[in-house]
Amino acid sequence: MKKWSPETSTCSITYTLSIISSKWKWLLLYKLFQNGVQRYGEIKRSIPPITHKMLSQQLKELEEESLINRKEYPQVPPKVEYSLTTKGETLIPVLELMSQWGAAHKPAVK
């Protein structure tokens, strides 16, 4: 989504939305919460529709917001693990509610 100064509104929710503005970010955070520490490829495989580009980009942005940790192992081939930071963990209640809402309202799975 668009760049957006949180200051344009006094409303707290806008700050949250200015940090996590895309659907991929919520989903990535949720996956890391569900599955714990994960490697790049594991995340990629767990979300089939996401492209390589989107995944790297979104992970990078989440890292910049200090919501996830990136741990790189200096070896060949490279190995990188992602996990929620303490700050990222504070979003878990939100993620759980969103997931529960989805479960309660989505049409019956065929």
Added chain:
Amino acid sequence: MKKWSPETSTCSITYTLSIISSKWKWLLLYKLFQNGVQRYGEIKRSIPPITHKMLSQQLKELEEESLINRKEYPQVPPKVEYSLTTKGETLIPVLELMSQWGAAHKPAVK
């Protein structure tokens, strides 16, 4: 955000995200929760950065998802009031959490 079939993942949160995929929608729902029934112009004034086009578009989409009610008064000039539906109200806990998270994590307001 993009069109996205919820079926591409078995994860419930993706359904939620496929319904409310944009930052404006969360914000609009939150405003309706905070302020109750509101007219088009009132909403517009309460969210300065939103454009006329975005507001109508997002309201329409929320209405199509049965998250908000649209009540039109057949008079001139027209008067239209928006409010949360019962389904929309089920999102209130999520909205509150998002707002609280924002309040807790946003940098001190100068």
Added chain:
DNA sequence: CTGCATCCAATCCGATACTG
């Protein structure tokens, strides 16, 4: 006042190729 349509710029995002 509310809503829709149009034009057009800005951006998003997928595909692909290349690096260490």
Added chain:
DNA sequence: CAGTATCGGATTGGATGCAG
């Protein structure tokens, strides 16, 4: 394996004008 860069088509979203 993990990440970056580039290209180009698709989509988004702002400004504006018109209509009921």
